[in-house]
Amino acid sequence: METLWILLAVLLPGTLIAGIAYLLIDKFLKNETLRREVEVRKINTSQIIPQRLAAYERMALFLERIKPTGLARRVSPQSTAKNYESILIQTVQGEWEHNLSQQIYVNPETWKLIYSAKNATQNFLRQCMEDLGDAATAQQLQEYIIRKSINENAPSNDALLKLQVDIQGNL
Numbered sequence: 001m002e003t004l005w006i007l008l009a010v011l012l013p014g015t016l017i018a019g020i021a022y023l024l025i026d027k028f029l030k031n032e033t034l035r036r037e038v039e040v041r042k043i044n045t046s047q048i049i050p051q052r053l054a055a056y057e058r059m060a061l062f063l064e065r066i067k068p069t070g071l072a073r074r075v076s077p078q079s080t081a082k083n084y085e086s087i088l089i090q091t092v093q094g095e096w097e098h099n100l101s102q103q104i105y106v107n108p109e110t111w112k113l114i115y116s117a118k119n120a121t122q123n124f125l126r127q128c129m130e131d132l133g134d135a136a137t138a139q140q141l142q143e144y145i146i147r148k149s150i151n152e153n154a155p156s157n158d159a160l161l162k163l164q165v166d167i168q169g170n171l
Helices: 002-065 068-074 081-098 100-104 108-132 138-151 157-170
Strands: none
Touching: 002 068, 002 081, 002 100, 002 108, 002 157, 068 081, 068 108, 068 138, 081 100, 081 108, 081 138, 108 138, 108 157
């Protein structure tokens, strides 16, 4: 019985010290984890958010640049209507390829909408060419695109609205 008391007297302080050490280390690790999370948020705020804003600005500019009215005014009509249509579609595609890297900063649903707006714009240009036929001149196609796009909602308008909603929701 005496050995049991001696064993208990030796183990009890050690167990208490181990328990206290565990609680202190656990609290320290939780505080360290919290500190790291705060640090990551700081980095996110100071570096990633400005890059995301820049990406949204670039995508807004892209959507404005591919609006048929502005596009037709910016790109001068050359040779045949078919050639002009091809130049306009290539211009839209070039703008798209120039901005592809922005997708890593843009909300995936918004990116799909931007992609759809690009495709819809290219289809709009093709449809305008079909409406006029092969006999049309580049000047006639340019005027038709401008007239038709004034009367219709630009394919990029919905994507622009989504960009604005995303930005306002993140600020």
